[in-house]
Amino acid sequence: MKKLLALLMVLASVLVIVACAAPAAEAPAADKAITIGVSLYARDQFISTLEQGILAAAEAAGVTVDSQEANNDTQKQAEQVRTFATKGYDVMIVNLVDTSTAETIIAEAGDTPIIFVNRRPDDSVLVEGKYAYVGSQEYDAGKMQAEFLAKFFEGRTDPINYVLFMGQLGLENTQQRTDSVKTELTNAGFTLNKVFEDTAKWDRATAMDMMQTFLGTGATFDCVICNNDEMALGVIEALKAAGVDLAKIPVVGIDATDMACQSVKNGEMAMTVFQDAAGQGAKCIEFAIKAANGELTDLFGWVPFMPVTIDNVDQYIK
Numbered sequence: 001m002k003k004l005l006a007l008l009m010v011l012a013s014v015l016v017i018v019a020c021a022a023p024a025a026e027a028p029a030a031d032k033a034i035t036i037g038v039s040l041y042a043r044d045q046f047i048s049t050l051e052q053g054i055l056a057a058a059e060a061a062g063v064t065v066d067s068q069e070a071n072n073d074t075q076k077q078a079e080q081v082r083t084f085a086t087k088g089y090d091v092m093i094v095n096l097v098d099t100s101t102a103e104t105i106i107a108e109a110g111d112t113p114i115i116f117v118n119r120r121p122d123d124s125v126l127v128e129g130k131y132a133y134v135g136s137q138e139y140d141a142g143k144m145q146a147e148f149l150a151k152f153f154e155g156r157t158d159p160i161n162y163v164l165f166m167g168q169l170g171l172e173n174t175q176q177r178t179d180s181v182k183t184e185l186t187n188a189g190f191t192l193n194k195v196f197e198d199t200a201k202w203d204r205a206t207a208m209d210m211m212q213t214f215l216g217t218g219a220t221f222d223c224v225i226c227n228n229d230e231m232a233l234g235v236i237e238a239l240k241a242a243g244v245d246l247a248k249i250p251v252v253g254i255d256a257t258d259m260a261c262q263s264v265k266n267g268e269m270a271m272t273v274f275q276d277a278a279g280q281g282a283k284c285i286e287f288a289i290k291a292a293n294g295e296l297t298d299l300f301g302w303v304p305f306m307p308v309t310i311d312n313v314d315q316y317i318k
Contacts (some may be wrong), residue, residue, distance in 0.1 A: 024198040034091070034292045036285075038067040038079050038083030041097040045230065046255045047279055050118060054093065055283020061285055075102050081108040090292040093117055093284045101170055102222065104129065113291035119285050120172040126299045129291065134283045134301040136174045141273045142180030144307040145252045149181075149223060149269045150188040154251055159193040160185065160222050165207050165213065165235065166199040174199075177227045177254060195221045200231045209233030210252065215242050222249065229253035229260035229272055236268050246270070256308045256316050264313045273305040274316055 009260040038054060040047050051067055058065045066089070070077035074097045084092050091113045094105055102121030106114060117134045119303075125131060153160055164181075167174040185192060196214050200207035207226065215238060226232035230252030239246060250270035253260055255277075263269035290296040308316050 002279060003116055006128055014234045027251075034063040034136045034289060034294070035066050035089045036063060036088075036091050036093060036288050036292075037081070037087070037203040038065055038093045038095075039080045039084075040067065040095045041077070042072045043069050045120070045257045045259070046228070048274065049094060049257070049277035050281050053278035054284055055281075056278070058286035061289060063289065064284065067172070070097050072097055074098050074104075077101070078108050078302065081105050083171055085110045085112050087290040089157040091115065091288045093288060095119055096121060113288075113296070115284050115287045115291065117280055118173075123299075128299060129287050129294065129296050132287050132291070132296060132299050132301065134280055134287060134303070135173075136280070136303050136305050139180040140177035140305045141254045141275070142182075143172075143184045143223060144305060145181045145183030145271070146188065147254075147309065148252060148309065149225075149250065150190065152270070153190065153222070160192045160193040161195045161220055162197075163195055163211075163221045163224045163235075164197040165210070165224070165226045165231045166197070167202045167231075171201050174227055181225055195219050200226075200234070202228050204230040204234035204237075207231035208238045209234075211238035212241070213233045215239075215244075215261065224249065225253065226253045229255040229257045232269055232272070233259060233263060236263060240268070250275045254305075256306075258318065261308065261317045263311050264308060264310060267310070271307060274308050276303045276306075279303040288300070 001209050014120050040051060040240040068080045070080060077097045081092060089112060090165055092109055093115045095117050096102060096119040096294055099119050102125045106125060114131050115134055120133050120135055126133060182192060200210055224235050226235060234250050235251050246268050252270055254275060256272045256274035260269055260272045264272060277317050283303055287296055
């Protein structure tokens, strides 16, 4: 009974900590002492929430976590993984700085199992019982943006003049989110006209500066599509400063962070897509425990996306 009460208390704390939260599945309790090394590409708003989900699930399961930030530095991440291996940690959770470095990270880890999270390496590196991936189906996020925009522009025959801010180039989530929103809008019968498309590297300030510069050109545009909420929030600041009517020019994001949810509620961000950071964190711990016990059989742990609009945003605000 005491253990059950402890688990419930920890899960309750996740709901307080996690912005735009949905209930996350519990990781199974560990049968032995397990230590997990965690390397995160950086602690932006979403990854910080993911980290809290990992820590809360680990506490509930009774495992020890050493969580480190790589500050977007591939060499630093490799050093962290090497240190985890030297210390004899049972398993690692790695949020890759660069997905092309997955093989290097595996080499640095030696025989230690790795659960990759949120940034998907090439599937060829995944091995049953040894290397797995936890995340969400990235194509679905862009598809949900497209479904919202298709409804917003329903009946339109003229081309949609779009502005698109991408995340870090070369990452699977950037590519999938970008491709899917354009593909699904085209499949819905719309003609797209690219007015501006570039990477703002997931960063709010960068997106705001780039949007301000773009506005200075005087080009006409109908919507702004962003690969994440941080960039969408930066775009919104630039549009508000320029006096643009956000009810007429929809800005869409992905992640459903707390600030993004509030922006949706305020009628500024048109919609976002909930990426369940706490759910991904809990799934990581579930997979890590199974890997440490030699019981991991799945290569993928999928956590679904959900669209967030003015109609349902209250469900995602803490």
